[in-house]
Structures are given as structure tokens and as C-alpha cells.
Amino acid sequence: MVDRKEIEHLGDLVKVDLREPEKYIKQVEQIIKYFDRLDAVEFNSDATLRNEVDAENLRDDKHEPCTISLIDHLKKDQNNFIRAPKMV
Amino acid sequence: MNLGISATEFVSQAKAGTISVEEFVAKTLDRIKLVEDKIHAFITVDYQNALAKAKEIDKKIKSKDKVGTCFGMPISIKDNICTAGIKTTCASKMLENFVAPYDATVVSRLKSEDAIIVGKVNLDEFAMGSTTEFSYFGPSRNPWNVDYVPGGSSGGSGVSVSAQECLASLGSDTGGSVRSPASFCSVVGLKPTYGLVSRYGLVSYANSIEQVGPMARTVEDVAFLLNIISGYDSHDDTTVKNEHVDYTKDITLGISGKKIGIITQMIGEGIDKEVASATNRAISKLQDLGAECVPISLDAVEHSVAAYYTIASAEASSNLSRYDNLRYGFDFGTEGYEFKAFILKARSNFGPEVVRRMLLGAYVLSAGYYGKYYLKAQKVRAMIKAQLDEAFKKVDFLVSPTMPILPYKVGEKIDDPLKMYLTDINTITANLSGIPAISVPFEISSSGLPIGVQLFANSFEEKKLLQAAYALQETTNLPEVPL
Numbered sequence: 001m002v003d004r005k006e007i008e009h010l011g012d013l014v015k016v017d018l019r020e021p022e023k024y025i026k027q028v029e030q031i032i033k034y035f036d037r038l039d040a041v042e043f044n045s046d047a048t049l050r051n052e053v054d055a056e057n058l059r060d061d062k063h064e065p066c067t068i069s070l071i072d073h074l075k076k077d078q079n080n081f082i083r084a085p086k087m088v
Numbered sequence: 089m090n091l092g093i094s095a096t097e098f099v100s101q102a103k104a105g106t107i108s109v110e111e112f113v114a115k116t117l118d119r120i121k122l123v124e125d126k127i128h129a130f131i132t133v134d135y136q137n138a139l140a141k142a143k144e145i146d147k148k149i150k151s152k153d154k155v156g157t158c159f160g161m162p163i164s165i166k167d168n169i170c171t172a173g174i175k176t177t178c179a180s181k182m183l184e185n186f187v188a189p190y191d192a193t194v195v196s197r198l199k200s201e202d203a204i205i206v207g208k209v210n211l212d213e214f215a216m217g218s219t220t221e222f223s224y225f226g227p228s229r230n231p232w233n234v235d236y237v238p239g240g241s242s243g244g245s246g247v248s249v250s251a252q253e254c255l256a257s258l259g260s261d262t263g264g265s266v267r268s269p270a271s272f273c274s275v276v277g278l279k280p281t282y283g284l285v286s287r288y289g290l291v292s293y294a295n296s297i298e299q300v301g302p303m304a305r306t307v308e309d310v311a312f313l314l315n316i317i318s319g320y321d322s323h324d325d326t327t328v329k330n331e332h333v334d335y336t337k338d339i340t341l342g343i344s345g346k347k348i349g350i351i352t353q354m355i356g357e358g359i360d361k362e363v364a365s366a367t368n369r370a371i372s373k374l375q376d377l378g379a380e381c382v383p384i385s386l387d388a389v390e391h392s393v394a395a396y397y398t399i400a401s402a403e404a405s406s407n408l409s410r411y412d413n414l415r416y417g418f419d420f421g422t423e424g425y426e427f428k429a430f431i432l433k434a435r436s437n438f439g440p441e442v443v444r445r446m447l448l449g450a451y452v453l454s455a456g457y458y459g460k461y462y463l464k465a466q467k468v469r470a471m472i473k474a475q476l477d478e479a480f481k482k483v484d485f486l487v488s489p490t491m492p493i494l495p496y497k498v499g500e501k502i503d504d505p506l507k508m509y510l511t512d513i514n515t516i517t518a519n520l521s522g523i524p525a526i527s528v529p530f531e532i533s534s535s536g537l538p539i540g541v542q543l544f545a546n547s548f549e550e551k552k553l554l555q556a557a558y559a560l561q562e563t564t565n566l567p568e569v570p571l
Contacts, residue, residue, distance in 0.1 A: 007447065013454075014405055014446040015412070017432040023440075028447055031506055035394045035452065038464040041471075048466035049473050049521070051282065051296060051326055059322045068172075068189045088424040 002029035089115050092568065095161050095255040095309040102159035105149060109160035113142035113204060116162045120206070120253045123571060127229045127238075129247035131167045132175050133207035138162065141204045148202075156202030157316070163198060164248040164257040167208040168215050169300065170289040171195050174205070178291050179223035180213045181437040182411050192289020193324065194258055194300050194317040201316050206254050209244025213439045215260055215293045216404065217241050218268055218508050219501070222441040227498055230272060231571040232537055236495040239272030241265040245303050246273035250569050256304040256313055262294050263396055264490075264515025266301035267527040271490035271540025274529040274566060276310050276557070277303040279515075281547045282522035283328040285314075286321035294403035297396075297519040307528065307558040311335035314550060328548070335554055343559045344378030347483040348543075353389040354488035354514045363539055366531040367489045370541040373563040374487070374556075384479050384486065388472040389517055395468035396516040397509055398452050398461050405449025408442065411435060444505060473521045480546040485556050488514050490527040490540035514542060524550050526557045530564055 007025050011018040018024060074082050089112060093101075101107040117135055124130060145160035147153075165171060168178045170188035177183045191199065199205070212222035220228040220243025228243040230236040231251040238247045242259025246269025249257050259266040261279035270277025279301045290300055302313035315336060320329045348371075355367055371381050410416060413434030420433070438446075452461035479486065492514055501508045518525035524547070527540040541560060545553035 002451075010447045010450045013450040014443075015409070015428075015431050016435050016438065016443055016446065018443070019436075024444060024447060027444060027505055028451065031397070031444075031448060031509070032451060034506055034509075035398055035461055038391060038394050038398070038461060038468065041391050041464065041468060043464075043467050043471065045470065045474070046467065047470040047474075048463070049469040050466075051522075053325050057329070058325055070189055073187070073189050083422060085420050085422055085430065086424040087427050087430065 002032060091115060091119055091252040094306045095304055096306065096312055098161055098255055099157070099159050102149065109145045109149070110139065110142040113138055113160065113162050113206070116206060116254060123251055123253065126234050126571070127231050127247050127251055128226060129209050129228050129244045129251065129253055130164070130207045131177055131179065131210050131225055131244070134174055134205060138204050138206045145202055156200060158198065158201045158203035161203050161256065162206045162254045163203045164207055164209045164245060164254040165195060165205055166211055166242050166245050166257070166259045168211060168260060168291040169195060169258060170291070171205060171208065174208055176208065176291065178214045179211045179225055180439065180442070181224045183416060184224070186416060188289070190289065193286035193321045195289065197316050209248050209257060211244055212241040213442050214291065214404070214408065215241040215262055215265055216441050216445055218264070218511055220244065221498060221502050222439055224439055229498065230495050231569050232274065232495070235497055236537060237272065237498055239269035239491070239495065242303065243269045246270055246275055246277070249273070249275045249303050249305060251571050252569070256302060256309055258317070259301055259303050260290055260298055261301045261519065262298040263400060263519050264512050266303060267490050267515050267525060267540070267542060268512070270303055270527040271529070272495040272538060274532070274538035274540070274569070275303055275305055276307050276526065276528055276561070277301060278310050278314065278526045278550070279518050279524060280314065280318065280550060281524045283326050284318050284548065284550065286324040286327050288321055288323035292407040294400040295407070296403060297400065307554055307561045308336060308339055310526070311339055311554045330548060333551055335551055339555055339558045341555045342377060343374065343556050346379045346485065346556065348374055348379050348381045349384030349479055349483035349486045350381055351389065351486050351488045352383050352385050353387065354492070358492060359489060360493045362533045363489045363492060363494060366539045367487070367541055370530050370560060371487060374560060377559050377563070381487070382483065384483060386472070386475045386479065386517070388468060388475050389513070391468045392472060392516050392520060393510055393513055395465040396512070396520055397448070398465035399469065401445045401449035402453050402462055403449070405446040405453065408438070408446055441505070469520045472517060476521050476523060484545070484552065486544040488542050490514060490542040494533055494535070494537045494539065518544060523547050524553055526553055528557045528560050529566055530560070532567060536570070
């Protein structure tokens with residue numbers, strides 16, 4: 001059962017202010033109820049499917065200079081300072 | 089000038105000098121201007137650069153300089169694949185003005201072969217949806233009947249290829265997002281094996297299941313694009329270091345003597361009658377070509393929708409946490425904020441489907457429910473893979489309708505997310521297991537709407553899969569898009 005308290009808690013977890021929580025309660029509950037059919041699956045193995053990459057196949061951990069001027073993509077004021085909102 | 093030619097035909101004509109790239113691109117851009125009001129495939133069109141690049145390529149052809157294998161082919165790119173200098177919005181208000189500082193590997197590979205990116209195409213916000221109706225910029229429309237959805241989430245890709253606004257497109261396929269619009273818009277769409285194509289620069293939604301996939305008018309065109317975009321990329325450690333394969337070579341080999349399994353769970357109950365009978369006709373044609381078709385039961389498919397949406401939502405809720413206005417997002421100015429209010433304000437820019445999936449993801453990953461949902465979903469995934477491994481010991485390919493239903497009207501399912509999720513039943517098996525699958529346009533229904541047929545092969549057997557798809561394509565005779 002998904003109620004208002006639960007949906008608001010989920011909203012908190014994903015950092016979204018749910019302005020109309022009612023809208024989501026019914027839909028999320030209906031979908032979760034559908035997911036409940038996973039309870040009826042009979043598994044004959046505990047195996048899960050994972051994409052594994054061998055450590056030796058990872059690229060070398062070496063320094064490569066960045067060729068893109070990332071600094072150009074930052075929001076700056078006219079004095080070339082990076083501007084950020086004030087947190088209080 | 090015929091804009092409806094295949095990409096392969098374009099390349100051979102441009103190479104021979106019988107068409108001017110500039111003229112073709114200019115006509116393509118005119119076509120976009122003409123039809124966009126009706127179908128809304130594009131979010132951004134790069135008029136200036138496309139034409140400038142076309143002129144440059146014509147010059148290279150004339151002076152017999154080395155030209156890339158695309159010869160100025162106009163291509164559209166789904167707007168969740170990063171392109172330096174052109175906005176990448178993910179069809180979200182959250183990234184309305186985001187310009188990536190780099191090209192995705194698939195984009196840089198296309199550019200290095202002289203493909204021309206004409207623009208970025210529409211999708212459901214962050215690729216979450218099956219109809220393109222969840223785009224912040226408004227829905228795309230099906231060129232076969234503009235009252236109907238084009239499928240999704242790569243709807244803009246399907247529409248732009250079908251409506252002759254480009255020769256090919258790249259989409260991304262997390263649960264059928266390339267194959268659904270391919271089927272609904274009557275174009276070819278391939279979901280490659282997980283690890284065949286780099287995801288570097290694809291904005292993450294559900295990393296463990298998504299792949300970039302080519303869409304075009306013919307199977308040969310899709311093979312041609314796969315030649316360019318596939319292969320190991322040091323920026324994506326999930327890509328596999330396989331030997332390079334030429335997917336266009338021997339594509340006409342045929343399927344005589346091959347064995348094809350008909351997935352009984354995908355063609356039985358709940359399937360539209362016209363879709364089922366079209367698929368049966370496709371199966372008969374494959375038999376006429378010398379393939380042996382046998383029914384194959386994959387009972388894990390029945391649990392696939394629940395497993396898929398559990399896993400995709402879980403990964404989405406984690407991936408989308410980065411949109412907090414610190415790393416990506418809006419410019420709020422310098423006034424003072426309390427931290428939580430700041431984050432909430434930034435994240436109020438997500439649309440309803442994205443919020444729904446984040447809520448679902450947070451739910452299934454919650455301490456008390458992890459074992460009940462997420463772990464079981466992962467086990468279903470292993471079960472599907474095990475059943476497919478068994479199936480591929482007996483058959484070379486599997487076949488099903490791509491979509492269980494015909495395209496439906498815009499707005500018809502938008503208020504019933506579960507109903508919409510259930511339409512993905514035939515496509516998500518390939519994503520959960522990682523195997524490749526392709527949608528081939530097969531027929532047009534009595535109401536004038538496209539029907540696609542889906543073929544699957546075992547992992548990294550794209551070459552065989554494209555040969556089978558080509559054989560099926562050669563049995564069809566489809567009308568021009570009525571737009």
C-alpha cells in the first residue's frame with residue numbers, strides 16, 4: 001500500500017518536491033502492485049546477471065591532458081570569476 | 089532530386105559525382121522546414137553548419153581529396169547523445185540550454201567519416217517513454233498518420249528517417265526505444281549487443297541495459313552505420329575488444345538452412361490480430377526462403393516487464409541525482425538560498441514520467457524492499473539469459489512482432505503509465521539479456537499504419553542477424569510515406 005506519507009518520503013529521497021502527491025500515489029501503487037508478480041516467480045537458481053569487466057582489461061591509469069577548454073563552459077561574470085549562488 | 093533514396097544509394101551517387109552533396113543537404117533542410125510543423129521530429133536543426141560542411145565535402149570530392157565513407161550523408165542524432173557545439177537537451181527543461189563540451193564517441197566516429205549532423209531529434213524526456221509524448225518540447229507525430237504516436241523513446245529518429253528529413257539517425261535503446269519507433273514509422277532499427285557500441289557521451293538513464301542503435305531506411309544502411317559506430321572505445325570499459333567485422337559484406341547471403349524460433353509468448357494472447365497475422369506471413373516468407381521455423385517457449389518473458397521496469401527505474405533514480413544545478417542545470421543568479429530549497433527548485437524542472445520513475449526506483453531500492461523487487465528482477469534477468477542460451481543452442485534466430493499493437497492515437501495511453509509499459513513486452517527481452525535485435529518494416533495495416541517484425545540473434549552475431557533481416561526485407565514491397 002502506497003500512501004501519502006510514503007510517497008512524500010520517496011519524494012524526499014529523490015529530492016523532488018511533489019506538488020501534487022495524490023497524482024503519484026495511485027500510479028505508483030498500481031505499478032508496484034504489478035511488480036509484486038515477481039513474488040510468484042519460481043527460481044531454480046540464485047544467479048543474477050551482471051556485466052563484469054576484468055581488471056586487466058581496463059584502460060591504463062595514466063594521465064591524459066584534457067583537450068577541451070572546460071573552463072569556457074562555466075558561467076562567469078564580466079570579471080571572469082565563476083559565479084555561484086549564495087547558500088544560507 | 090529524390091530524398092527518399094537509401095543512405096547506401098546516396099553514398100554511391102555522391103562518390104560517382106551524380107549528385108551534389110550541397111544540393112542534397114539543402115533540399116533536406118528545405119524538407120525539414122516544410123514538414124516539421126506537422127510531425128515535430130527535431131528539437132534543434134543546425135542549418136548553417138550542415139550547409140557549410142556539405143560545401144566542404146563537395147570541394148573534397150571535386151579535388152579528389154580523401155573523403156570519409158559517409159560522403160556528406162545527412163544524419164539526425166537523438167538529443168540524449170552529446171554533440172559539441174549543438175545543444176543536447178534530453179527533451180527536458182532541466183537541460184534546455186545544455187551544450188556538451190565534447191562529442192559522444194558515436195558522433196565523433198560519424199563526423200570523422202564525413203557524416204553531416206543536420207540536427208538533434210526529439211525523444212521522451214531522458215528517453216523515458218514509449219511514444220515521445222513525454223518530451224518537454226511537445227510530442228512528435230507519426231508521418232504515416234499525424235494523429236498517431238511515432239513510438240519512442242527515439243521517436244524523433246524514427247520520424248526524421250521516415251519523413252525523409254535525413255538519410256539515417258542514431259537512437260538509443262534501453263527497452264525498445266530504437267525498435268518501437270522503427271516499427272511504428274516503417275524504418276529499420278537495430279539494438280546492438282550490449283558492449284558492441286560505445287555509450288560514451290550517451291546521457292545515462294539505465295547504464296546496464298542501454299545501447300546506441302542505428303536507424304535507417306534499409307538493412308544495408310543500418311549495417312553501414314554499424315560498421316562506423318561499433319567497436320572498442322577506451323572511454324567506455326563495457327565495450328568489447330572484438331575483431332572488426334564488416335557488417336555489409338555478404339549481407340545478401342540469405343537464410344537457407346537456418347533455424348528460426350517463434351517466441352510463443354510474444355505472438356499469443358494480447359497481440360493485435362493484424363499484427364499477429366502480419367508476423368505469421370513474415371514467418372511463411374522466411375520459410376519460403378529456406379529457413380525452418382519452430383515454436384520456442386521462453387516463459388521468463390512473462391516476468392520481463394516487471395523486471396525491466398524495476399531495474400530501469402532503480403538505475404534512473406540513481407543516474408538522475410546528478411541534476412542538482414551544481415553540476416548541470418539552470419542559472420539561478422546569485423541571490424541567497426537555503427540548500428534544500430535550492431536543490432528542490434532545480435529539480436522541479438523534471439517532467440511527470442521522470443519523477444514517476446525516480447519514485448519507483450527509490451521504492452524498489454528501499455532497505456525493506458530491495459530483496460523483494462530489485463534482487464528478484466536481477467534473477468529474472470539471469471533466468472531470461474539462461475533460457476535464451478538454451479534457445480540459441482537449437483535455433484539461429486528468434487522472431488516476434490516488434491510491437492504487440494499498432495501505433496495508437498496521441499494521448500490515448502498517456503494517463504495510464506502501466507498500460508504504456510506493457511507495450512514494451514516484446515522488445516525488453518533483448519535489453520535485459522544484452523542480445524541484439526532488429527526491427528524490419530514488413531507491412532502496412534488496413535488502417536494505413538506500419539507493422540514491423542523483430543528478429544533476435546545471440547550476442548555479437550549482428551552479421552548473421554543483418555543477413556536474416558536483409559532476406560526478410562527483400563520479401564517486402566512497401567508504399568512511400570504519405571506525407
